[in-house]
Amino acid sequence: MKYVIEGRKPENIFRFFEDICAIPHGSGNEKAVADYIVAFAEARGLEYKRDAVHNVFIKKPATAGRENEPPMMMQAHTDMVCEKNADTVHDFLKDSLDLYVEDGWLHARGTTLGADDGIGVAIMLAALDGAAASHPALECLFTVSEETGMDGVTNFDFSAVSAKRLINLDAAEVDTVIAGCAGGVRCNLTLAGKTAANKREKTLKVKISGLAGGHSGENINHGRANANKLMGRYLLALRAAGLEYELVSLTGGGKSNAIPRECVAVIACDCADKAVCVAKDTEAKIRNELAACDAAFALEICETEPAETSFDADTTRRAVSLLGIASNGVLKMSYKMQGLVEHSSNLGVIRTEGESIIYTFMFRSGINAQLDQTCAELEALADLCGATVEYNERYGGWDFAEKSPLRDSYAAAYAEVTGGAPKIESIHAGLECGFIIDNIPDMDIISVGPNEVDIHSPDERLELSSVETLWQVVEKVLAK
Ligand SMILES: [Zn+2]
Secondary structure (H helix, E strand, C coil), X not given: CCCCCXXXXXXXXXXXXXXXXXXXXXXXXXXXXXXXXXXXXXXXXXXXXXXXXXXXXXXXXXXXXXXXXCCEEEEEECCECCCECCCCCCCCCCCCCCEEEECCEEEECCECCCHHHHHHHHHHHHHHCCCCCCCCCEEEEEECCCCCCCHHHHHCCHHHCXXXXXXXXXXXXXXXXXXXXXXXXXXXXXXXXXXXXXXXXXXXXXXXXXXXXXXXXXXXXXXXXXXXXXXXXXXXXXXXXXXCEEEEEEEECCCCCEECCCEEEXXXXXXXXXXXXXXXXXXXXXXXXXXXXXXXXXXEEEECCCCCEEECHHHHHHHHHHHHHCCCEEEEECCCCCCCEEEEXXXXXXXXXXXXXXXXXXXXXXXXXXHHHHHHHHHHHHHHHCEEEEEEEEECXXXXXXXXXXXXXXXXXXXXXXXXXXXXXXXXXXXXHXXXXXXXXXXXXXXXXXXXXXXXXCCCEEEHHHHHHHHHHHHHHHHX
């Protein structure tokens, strides 16, 4: 195989990474890369375990003299996001990535690079291959399908793990140590209603659009409005203005973990002028509030073809009240870490299905008890409105630990290598670390990585010198 990365140390990290890039390994298609990792372990006589979903767990004994020290676990995910430019011909099930180096950064021509998290995989393989001269016993976990719901780590049998310290290698800034993440729960609230023949004179379509949207965790405190909630505000304003109307349909957002950018409501009423007047008034007020973060916001209203049926008055009343008062946005900022969102809610999707209206929420918190509380509150709200709640997916949070010997050791090693202190941050999004601490509550965890930019896009790139820096720090941590 011809390698494109030259003159970097330790060489085997980069060789392993290029080997992985030659093997297609999009989410759900990790068998071949697991075969590669298993062959690696067998060739070196390392103890390994592969499970049914192709997670691989490899153990390597300590170097001489360090047999009595506690083991160190390392972990990275083997899958990558498969994105390519419209004009790029690439089959993610068959083709190798086409790598090139430019100004010290590694790219894949026209596609994602999969440094997220192939570089973490390569670093573990290098460590297992003997790149570190001195280390305690190593326990390396290679998980699948992190990018599509974390099915690998969810299915892994943690009884094989004896380590109480974990270096997760899925972060993307070399000067930052991630020290906590949010857990999440996705839930559907279903409001069963009744429809009846529409007897109103006018059918109106109301559309909210132009919002910036974004990730429901990372961007939840950036002032970006939620289109579904703005629609709730308008519908409540109509009620306050004394207009009688019935809902025909409600449709907003596409994903529970994205802040919805658009929402459309169709309503039936007798007085279109009043609805238009309230729309203009509501639009002006919202526009004023959103000038800084969502300047392109628009609220439009127009007449549309007459609806044959609509929800009845009682269903409309309950549905609009629920939309208006459902929790959304930042619920609590952290007092442990400045600027960190601790707890949030996102009303990501609303849709009409037959005689029901379904509201999909994503709640996040680093503290599991807060998630429990938000769920209890949603159930109480559902109870008041005659609705039901079901939970689809829940994963644990990793709360920032005041004491972390591993974090201290990493920070000291980082200072020795770079002369500076790393930033210590928690993030308001999910990481596999949340599942791991669910299974091993006393695990001391850090999440680190080299500089990766524009991940999950064809512009994804990896700064090669930052991999060298990261390795030097990790090597020192292992040597202590
Ligand atoms: Zn990742």
